[in-house]
Each structure stands twice: as structure tokens, then as C-alpha cells.
Amino acid sequence: MKERFSVSMDTELIEWLDKAVNEKIFSSRSHALEFFVKQFSSLGIKKMVLMLWSQxxxxxxxxxxxxxxxxxSFAKANNISRDEAAQILIRKGITDEA
Incomplete structure (x- = not known):
């Protein structure tokens, strides 16, 4: 069963979404959003964090x-917590060689 909810978006994103619907790429805005959420959820994301870059x-x-x-690995090599390691690596860009 599908559940209804409302979404607020920037005008530019709505225009882009509507263009995809008008070009028959998606049957509706709902179809497009459901597709994108399914694709996003299949990316293997293990954790989500909110980074505060500046004020x-x-x-x-x-x-x-x-x-x-x-x-x-970085946390263990530098004897710091996972959270501290994540903050450092996210700011500099995570690589497998970190």
C-alpha cells in the first residue's frame, strides 16, 4: 500500500521533475520521486551524518x-574514535588509502 505525503522543493527542481514527466520518462511526479528514492536507497549507504561546515x-x-x-582503519591507526576519524576524513575526502 502506498501512503500519501507532501513534499516541498525548490522551483528549479520541480521544473526539472515536470520536464521528465512531460517527456514521458516518468508517469507522474510521484513515480519519479519513488524511483529516485529506490535508487538512492540501493547505494549501500551504511550511515548518514549531518556535517556542519560553517556557521x-x-x-x-x-x-x-x-x-x-x-x-x-584510520581511527585504529591514529588511536582515535570512529566519530573523530569520520570528521577528519569527511572534511578531507575519504579514500581507501586513508
Whole structure:
């Protein structure tokens, strides 16, 4: 069973979404949003964190299973907590060589 809910979006995103619907890529806005959420949920995201970059500037950061492995290795090598390691690596960019 599907549940109804409302969504607020920037005008530019709505226009882009409507263009995809008008071009028959999706049958409706709901179909498009459901497709994108399904695709996003299949990315193997292990953890989501909210990073505060500066005063009033925050955004979600999505961490995959392989990124969690790099974070854990970095934490162990530097004798710091997983959270501290995540903060450091997210700010500099997570790589497997971290």
C-alpha cells in the first residue's frame, strides 16, 4: 500500500521533475520521486551524518560500507574514535588509502 505525503522543493527542481514527466520518462511526479528514492536507497549507504561546515551551513553526508572500513582503519591507526576519524576524513575526502 502506498501512503500519501507532501513534499516541498525548490522551483528549479520541480521544473526539472515536470520536464521528465512531460517527456514521458516518468508517469507522474510521484513515480519519479519513488524511483529516485529506490535508487538512492540501493547505494549501500551504511550511515548518514549531518556535517556542519560553517556557521549556518550544513548538509547530509552519506557513508558507504567501504567508507566505514576506511574510517575504522584510520581511527585504529591514529588511536582515535570512529566519530573523530569520520570528521577528519569527511572534511578531507575519504579514500581507501586513508
Amino acid at each position: 549556518g551551513e550544513a548538509e547530509p553526508v552519506f557513508i558507504s560500507s567501504s567508507d566505514m572500513g576506511a574510517i575504522d
